[in-house]
Amino acid sequence: MPRTESPRRGRRPGDSGTREAILDAARARFSSAGFRAATVRAIAGDAGVDPALVMHYFGSKQGLFVAAMEFPLDPAEVVPRLVAPGVDGLGERLVRFLLSVIDELGDANPMLGLVRSAVGHPDAARMMREFLGEAILDRVAAAVSDIVGADRPRLRADLCASQIVGILVARQILELPELAAADRETLIGVYGRTIQGYLTGPLDSS
Amino acid sequence: MPRTESPRRGRRPGDSGTREAILDAARARFSSAGFRAATVRAIAGDAGVDPALVMHYFGSKQGLFVAAMEFPLDPAEVVPRLVAPGVDGLGERLVRFLLSVIDELGDANPMLGLVRSAVGHPDAARMMREFLGEAILDRVAAAVSDIVGADRPRLRADLCASQIVGILVARQILELPELAAADRETLIGVYGRTIQGYLTGPLDSS
DNA sequence: ACTCGGATTCAACACACGTTGAGATCAGTG
DNA sequence: CACTGATCTCAACGTGTGTTGAATCCGAGT
Numbered sequence: 001m002p003r004t005e006s007p008r009r010g011r012r013p014g015d016s017g018t019r020e021a022i023l024d025a026a027r028a029r030f031s032s033a034g035f036r037a038a039t040v041r042a043i044a045g046d047a048g049v050d051p052a053l054v055m056h057y058f059g060s061k062q063g064l065f066v067a068a069m070e071f072p073l074d075p076a077e078v079v080p081r082l083v084a085p086g087v088d089g090l091g092e093r094l095v096r097f098l099l100s101v102i103d104e105l106g107d108a109n110p111m112l113g114l115v116r117s118a119v120g121h122p123d124a125a126r127m128m129r130e131f132l133g134e135a136i137l138d139r140v141a142a143a144v145s146d147i148v149g150a151d152r153p154r155l156r157a158d159l160c161a162s163q164i165v166g167i168l169v170a171r172q173i174l175e176l177p178e179l180a181a182a183d184r185e186t187l188i189g190v191y192g193r194t195i196q197g198y199l200t201g202p203l204d205s206s
Numbered sequence: 207m208p209r210t211e212s213p214r215r216g217r218r219p220g221d222s223g224t225r226e227a228i229l230d231a232a233r234a235r236f237s238s239a240g241f242r243a244a245t246v247r248a249i250a251g252d253a254g255v256d257p258a259l260v261m262h263y264f265g266s267k268q269g270l271f272v273a274a275m276e277f278p279l280d281p282a283e284v285v286p287r288l289v290a291p292g293v294d295g296l297g298e299r300l301v302r303f304l305l306s307v308i309d310e311l312g313d314a315n316p317m318l319g320l321v322r323s324a325v326g327h328p329d330a331a332r333m334m335r336e337f338l339g340e341a342i343l344d345r346v347a348a349a350v351s352d353i354v355g356a357d358r359p360r361l362r363a364d365l366c367a368s369q370i371v372g373i374l375v376a377r378q379i380l381e382l383p384e385l386a387a388a389d390r391e392t393l394i395g396v397y398g399r400t401i402q403g404y405l406t407g408p409l410d411s412s
Numbered sequence: 413a414c415t416c417g418g419a420t421t422c423a424a425c426a427c428a429c430g431t432t433g434a435g436a437t438c439a440g441t442g
Numbered sequence: 443c444a445c446t447g448a449t450c451t452c453a454a455c456g457t458g459t460g461t462t463g464a465a466t467c468c469g470a471g472t
Contacts, residue, residue: 018449034326037242038393040430050451054353055431059448080270119379120240158376158385159396165380166372173325174335176343176372178362189411190213190365194400198368224419246460256421261461263419 019057021047026068027108034116035065037123038073065117073101075135083143091196096188097163102172111147117167144199152203159198167191225263227253232274233314241330256297271323275316279307280378281341287380297402302368302394308378321374341365350405358409365404393400 025046029038040061044051058064102109116127128171140160141153167187171179178184179187218317231252246267250257288299308315326329346366348358356362373393377385385393386392 021394027355037326039428041428050453051430052432053450057212061430084227099288113374116326119375120243120322125380130384132380133382152384155384155388158382161382162376162379162385163400164372165375166370168370169325169371170368171376174338174367175333176335176339176364178358178361178366179368182361182364185411186409190404190407190409192411193403193407196367197399198396201396201399203392203396205391245458247458257460258419258422258462267460 016055018047018049018053022049022054022064023068024108026064027113029118030065031109031113031117032105033123033139034113035120036117037119040064042116046193063179069113069117071110071135075139078138079139079143083147086145087144087175087200088190089196091194092188092192092194094160094164095191098167099184099187102168109172111168113173115165116173131162140199148200150200155203156198160195163191163194163198209334216341222320224253224255224259228255228260228263228270228316228365229274232270233297233316234321236271236274236323237313237315237319238322240319240325241327242323243265246270248354263406274365275319277341278311281345285342285345285349289346289353293406295352295398295402296405297392297400298398300366300401301372301397302374305390306372315378318378321371322379346405356406361405361409366401368406369397369400 001096001120015094022043026038029043032038039053041065043064044054047054054064058067078097082097085093095128095166103110105111114128114131118128137154137157137160141157144150144156145153228249231249232244235249235252238244246257246260249270250260253260264273284303288303289296291299304374308317311317320330320334324334333377343360343366346365350356350362351359353355376382
């Protein structure tokens, strides 16, 4: 049987870095389309690779998802660092940090991938709720409770989360025009005041 | 050819109301799963009908979507009604209205359907951005600009939208526990202050 | 009574998806 | 140099999808 000479099968020389290429492509696709809409075939295509290779490395689409969406920052290190300088200006620091992370990550933003997947996929929503809660919100709540003795600390953390998720969706997904175009320092000021109020302000309806 | 007697084809007597049954099922499915994850077959099943009948009535899945997600409230009537009593307490009125609408609509909530679809489907995001902008945000901006002469009114409206979307996602989709369980009047108070600040407070970073 | 057209179902198509199993190619090790 | 094991591709399967075309049924208008 004469050998067909076109696309070579088998291992290519070199260190190959193919695994990382697949992860990069997956991060971009999952972040911009969400779990369901992103296809293994498209990711493999972006990485210049056969879909079966993705399965070989990550076992399944789910496996690829958790590998690709692993958070590039460790909340156990980041949250204390933001809280350390004290409660004054904490809201502003949180928002400034969030916006800088959004800018740095660009296309391959696990936060966007998680939000896009959680919406319309109850299992992903549960995963995100648990991760958010244990890794971030409970930590923030504990800090605020310790420092200023605020009441209902976890509700305060949830309120912050609702505004932060709102920023992500309205600015990065819906791309509301004036929000997307707004000066960064302006947003930091306005949203920072809101977050600060959620963390330390009154919770009653007066 | 002997007639097969089982599930009857053809028109059944009565006024049938099938079209509305399909729309109800579509509202529920689209709202809880989003455009992509909701399937025509499942909607047809819920309505007790063949998928082909859905096509006959609405032409395509997209056609069904726009028919089902048509907003049950007219912003041109609602927004002025909320703004009318003046700018005092406007934030609180907006949030109270939002929460009551969420409760009333329950499963079949076009807001949730639109958010779930906009995320991960750029076309739907554009549709929602345009609808939100023209039907609601520009109106709110105009009102706030007229009454209190606020600067950058559309940015203020976008800020409000970011918090409102955040409420929807965090409370109705992610179901953050303390947020979902929180007393309604508490939420109205806290979020009302935020919205009021976005509408009438300072926008600089001081 | 007879047609007309809307309501409704059935069977099927074409496609895209995730996944599988087998095989090919090659770097490194003894 | 032979062996091994990792890397990679190919072809295919099974399933679920939106959509189509034809066929059937029956209420209404003439």
